[in-house]
Amino acid sequence: MRVGIPRAMLYHHYGECWLEFMETLGVEVFVSDYTTSDILTRGTVHADNENCLPVKVFSGHMFELKDRVDLALVPRVVSEEYGTWACPKFLGLPDLARSLDPDLPDVLAPVMDLGDRRCLWVKDWYRTARALGASRLSAAAAVTGLLENLARHRLQSRAHVDTGDMKIGVAGHLYNVHDPRVSLGLLDRIRAMDATPLTVDHVLRSRARYHANTLSRKIFWSFESRLAGTVLNWSRSRSVAGILFVTSFACGPGSMVGALLEDQLGREGSVPLMTITLDEHAAEAGLVTRLEAFIDMLRYSGRADTRVGGAAVRAGGGPR
Amino acid sequence: MRLAVPRMGNLALIIRDLAVRFDLDYVETPPFSENTVRIGAALAPEFACLPLKAVLGNFVEVVENGADTLVTSGGHGPCRFGYYSEIQRRILEREGVEFRMLVLEPITTSLRAFYNSLRELIPREKASLPALFRELKQALDKMVAFDVLDKRAMALRGLEVVPGAVDAALAEARGMMIGAFTAKEIREARCEAEARLRGVRVDTSRSHLKIGIVGEIFVVLEPFFNFDIERWLGRRGAVVERATSISDRIYPRGRHPVFGYDEDSVAAAARPFLNHKIGGDGLLSVGATVIYARRGFDAVVHLLPFTCMPEVIAKGILGRVSSESGLPVLSLSIDEQTGRAGVETRLEALMDLAWSNRRAKERSAEMGVVR
Secondary structure, three states: OEEEEOOOOOHHHHHHHHHHHHHHHOOEEEEOOOOOHHHHHHHHHHOOOOOOHHHHHHHHHHHHHOOOOOEEEOOEEEEOOOOOEOOHHHHOHHHHHHHHOOOOOEEEOOEEEOOOOHHHHHHHHHHHHHHOOOOHHHHHHHHHHHHHHHHHHHHOOOOOOOOOOEEEEEEEOHHHHOOOOOOOOHHHHHHHOOEEEEEHHHOOHHHHHHHHOOOOOOOOEHHHHHHHHHHHHHHHHOOOOEEEEEEEOOOHHHHHHHHHHHHHHHHHOOOOEEEEEEOOOOOHHHHHHHHHHHHHHHHHHHHHHHHHOOOOOOOOOOOO | OOEEOOOOOOHHHHHHHHHHHHOOOEOOOOOOOHHHHHHHHHHOOOOOOHHHHHHHHHHHHHHHOOOOEEEEEOOOOOOHHHHHHHHHHHHHHHOOOOOEEEEEOOOOOOHHHHHHHHHHHOOOOOOOHHHHHHHHHHHHHHHHHHHHHHHHHHHHHOOEOOOOHHHHHHHHHHHHHHOOOOHHHHHHHHHHHHHHHHOOOEOOOOOOEEEEEEEOHHHHHOOOOOOOHHHHHHHOOEEEEEOOOHHHHHOHHHOOOOOOOOHHHHHHHHOOOOOOOOOOOHHHHHHHHHHHHHOOOOEEEEEEEOOOHHHHHHHHHHHHHHHHHOOOEEEEEEOOOOOHHHHHHHHHHHHHHHHHHHHHHHHHHHHHHHO
8 A cells, every 4th residue: 555645735734744654554555746848837727826836735645646646645734733724725735635536535634733632543553553454553653643743843943054144034934935946946046046045944943932822812713823933933033134025925924923023023123124025926036036126125235234333133124 | 893705696785784783893804806806815924825814915905994803604514615714813813903893603614603603793782683684584584585686686687677776676676775774674675676677677578598608606796706797697697596695595494585486496306416415515506507407408607716626526527517407517617817808708608608508499390399
């Protein structure tokens, strides 16, 4: 039996944990290849046209699995933090995957509700493991391993490598930012311009949570809460020269959090913030032009500030 | 403190009732217009959904009319609705509008938060706790009555003998309800009002389509945004049923006194297609469509604001429900640029499809008899 995992959406968050779970069970796993234009086009054609870009990418990856695997693993991630929800798209993702095309492999959809009590969702993974033919013992071992990995994953933050003199905060969903095709190689482009890109997973969750709690109304989406906290952390500690808010077309939580951050950063007086919206038609030239302009502006204003001797802080939300 | 509450379907009727009950000073929110939407769309974030933009425009208008306290509802997700209040507050503050925003948290978030925000509106001097409870219960009963009248009118409109008779009767029936305040008055007025609707002459022998309406509550309930779809379908001889109503949404314990199927049975109906709640009205849209398919409806119209997160998921899943049950489902996504002609053309096509399905079914039934 071969189980496939689409390399999209929350695979970029929890992929390693899921892979290890499957390996412990001794199941052969097939992960779809990195996103290509073909995959993206197929997803755009088959998924509903109103879906956000990542869901279209996910749909394309589901079609990659067709005829190659017997089952597809699409965990239903309900929440990532206590008292929050994942985006509704994640809540309905397995059902959406089943509705895409009748010829697609069957979907395994164990629930992952990290913010809730384990007793409510862990048995789902145990049942999945048993359904894949594991013995009771190895199923239990795999589930324990999964929980340990998830706990470790929560405490980690990614270490960054300096590739330039200036740090740029890239605030966006990991599945957009870490997917070179979807983000049009955004991170590499920033590195090529002698700057160091920092992403949301470079900041500890606890720090992000601390800053997110200072907002006047709690953000109830798990990832967006972390993202907003990270941006506030960057902006308040001045650890980055500028922030790129990367969102995708029709991203629901992104539309709200983008407006919120723009307003909040504008009130606090912060480093410059630029919003980049990705969609399946996004072209490299447009992205590169804006990126160059943004980084040039940061460099120029940095130099100008040192000339007049100080005040690297500017009021206002910066350019959009 | 001059209150204002955003508009949504029958909500305006019940706000008027509450204002009389608790002696509130409130400003009637102007009905939605092109201008409302233009104001809202100019201020709101680009990808925010239509209800946010429309309500924002509504707030700006009502503050111009003299309101200083904007009452709105909170929420805890995962639908974007729960974060509206914060975004709208920040946008209005940025625009220099002077107001105070009072957010009524839903009971499911926190009973204490709900009670405290309610007490800011209705202080203890105006109503003691038992009185508050009693009055709210009666207001809820009245709300249910209004929604039930709507439901009956929708079922009759396609069959009326004299065009416009149902709407005239509905207006009269609502008038009877508006004056009722105590439990007994409400009970009696509801009987009388329903009798008034029953008195409308209908032609039950006329062959007609049965069409269900599901979708996001705001666009389903607000005639300005759905181009008065209930009446439009009714005028063309369709019997219409709507799965969403305000009283179903706020009725305690997930009972749906108007729709008639409680939360659990809706979830059970949706289970083969959608196995988890996805916020907003997503699960209800899928569940109600399955229920309508079982009840032999001819078509379902699914209304959603453009980019609505739960309903976009539901839209993808409804495609599968439709192909497995043979029930035509038309998803109409609505935003500030949707035009009446486009919606009506698609609805006409849906009705033609439903009629031809019906005739094909009848033909095959006849052939079955011959064999």
